[in-house]
Amino acid sequence: MANIKVQKMPTIRRLPTYLYKLSEMHKAGVGIVATPELARYMNLAEIVIRKDLAITGVSGQPGVGYKVCELIDAIRRFLQWENPASAILVGAGSLGHALLGYDGFEDYGLKIIAAFDADPDKIGTLVHGREVFDIALLAEKVRELKVELGIICVPATYAQEVADAMVAAGIRGIWNFANVSLKTPDHVVVQREVIAGGFAVLSVKLRQSMENSDRTEPELKD
Amino acid sequence: MANIKVQKMPTIRRLPTYLYKLSEMHKAGVGIVATPELARYMNLAEIVIRKDLAITGVSGQPGVGYKVCELIDAIRRFLQWENPASAILVGAGSLGHALLGYDGFEDYGLKIIAAFDADPDKIGTLVHGREVFDIALLAEKVRELKVELGIICVPATYAQEVADAMVAAGIRGIWNFANVSLKTPDHVVVQREVIAGGFAVLSVKLRQSMENSDRTEPELKD
Structure with missing residues (x-):
């Protein structure tokens, strides 16, 4: 292509x-x-x-x-979604839980097969059927599971450290949900998810809708 | 404008x-x-x-x-983000938790001031400092708090019902994270967040990166 x-x-x-x-x-x-x-x-x-x-x-x-x-x-x-791509996810907090529990990903060619966290209370637990491993095992597991995609769901302050570990482990594509831009080598692809992007679109649509109704309809007051 | x-x-x-x-x-x-x-x-x-x-x-x-x-x-x-817009959120599950805990929204002009759920175990709890109210109180609270924005974080099967309740309560803008498209009257603006959109972009970037490195040409990141 x-x-x-x-x-x-x-x-x-x-x-x-x-x-x-x-x-x-x-x-x-x-x-x-x-x-x-x-x-x-x-x-x-x-x-x-x-x-x-x-x-x-x-x-x-x-x-x-x-x-x-x-x-x-x-x-x-x-999109090469005929065969689901396997990914690992780092950060089993609330966003990590939400992504692990998202029902649509397999339709979209994505299979998250394992999660990692540094918190001893989370390590060893199951989240929506996936085991949470110690982050120290990242490199070993990435190689064992032959995974090329990593999803970052840790707080912004830890995101670069996690990205470095992913790159060292051989991850080629990173989906970054942390609110920070990452530095990675050229052979690694990063997609940063800026959730506020959708809110920006909603803000503009809402303003237009309000302005249009102000112009075309009598104002309603209760 | x-x-x-x-x-x-x-x-x-x-x-x-x-x-x-x-x-x-x-x-x-x-x-x-x-x-x-x-x-x-x-x-x-x-x-x-x-x-x-x-x-x-x-x-x-x-x-x-x-x-x-x-x-x-x-x-x-x-974006009219000079003064934060207030929003309520319905669905205090893992995605709801993640959005309530997201540290960047206030910078982006969004203040989520209350959450709602139908689950008796969640009602009355605090999530990142915001009270979770009974969904039955939605209309009352929306009017009391003078909120125009609603965020939907419930499973797809409940999303339309929640949207109807929001519209009836006077919500003008809906940010929909459920994996379903909603029917709403013309005066209500909906922004559906398709999280897989970012994954589609990552999939294409990753394929290009792989193909480029196979050809041993200089790699492009976009």
């Missing part, structure tokens, strides 16, 4: 949302989806939908739409 | 990341930031940085850069 330009990242970020909708349709026995329907669901213009989906190599039939099954397969293939 | 086009949403989603970097620089006493430095940090082309920041109304000085302070203020003003 040729390198995907960074401008395509918003498209890639949206692919799981398409996948979710298409899977729901597939379960409901729907065979074909028209672009306007996807546009309404995604809250995007039809041209954006067509451009988004073109990245997977599938093009819709004009006037008809996309074959649901074909599109699901194409998205999963594009 | 004129309506922001949906194409600008990726820009808006990135603003908290700029804000984080700029705040770090400000704390370190840095007064001016050059576009190439932001481009390296954001892993985006300089032209994308300039376009992103133009949304706030601030333009950099050619050959010099942006005033850190001015840019921080402009981003916060654009």
Whole structure:
């Protein structure tokens, strides 16, 4: 595959949302989806939908739409989610628990197979069926389990230390939920999850909604 | 403010990341930031940085850069994050705990002031200093606290029911972490957080990194 330009990242970020909708349709026995329907669901213009989906190599039939099954397969293939990728997670606090318990990851090609923590009270416990190992065993376990993905859920102050340990253990991709940017060697890929990004979008949408209702409707007071 | 086009949403989603970097620089006493430095940090082309920041109304000085302070203020003003918005959260499970304990939200203009749950074991407890109320009190508390934002952290099967209760209570903006799309009236704004979106980006970056190293070419991080 040729390198995907960074401008395509918003498209890639949206692919799981398409996948979710298409899977729901597939379960409901729907065979074909028209672009306007996807546009309404995604809250995007039809041209954006067509451009988004073109990245997977599938093009819709004009006037008809996309074959649901074909599109699901194409998205999963594009993201290499046909076979789930295994990951380990460091930091079995509340966010770690939430991610270990998230019911959608396997649909999205991700299988978290073990967790690590430094807290003696957590080590040896099971979280949603996964054992929490001593962080000191990270390198050993990563090699034993042949894992290339690591998820960081520790507080910001420990995140760099954990990233260094992951890199030393051979992890190639890091999904970083800590509120800090990490320094890693060039051969390691980091995706930082800025949860507040969604809140920024909500803030702007909400302001627009308020302004529009102020302009178009009499103000309601109780 | 004129309506922001949906194409600008990726820009808006990135603003908290700029804000984080700029705040770090400000704390370190840095007064001016050059576009190439932001481009390296954001892993985006300089032209994308300039376009992103133009949304706030601030333009950099050619050959010099942006005033850190001015840019921080402009981003916060654009997002209306100068005064924190109050929100309530429903679902005091592990994700709810994680969000209630997240240390960065107040910097990002969000203050979660109360939590709700249906589980008698959780009702009346404190989570990171916030009381967990009976979900039956939602409407009463929302009015009493004059809150317009609601965060949904319940399992997917309960999410629509919670959204309906929020709408009935007068909530205008919903941040939905449940893996389901919600039906709400037009005057209510919903931002669905698809956590797997970040994993999709990581999957593609990782594949590129692997393919590039297989070809023994210089590796690209984006």
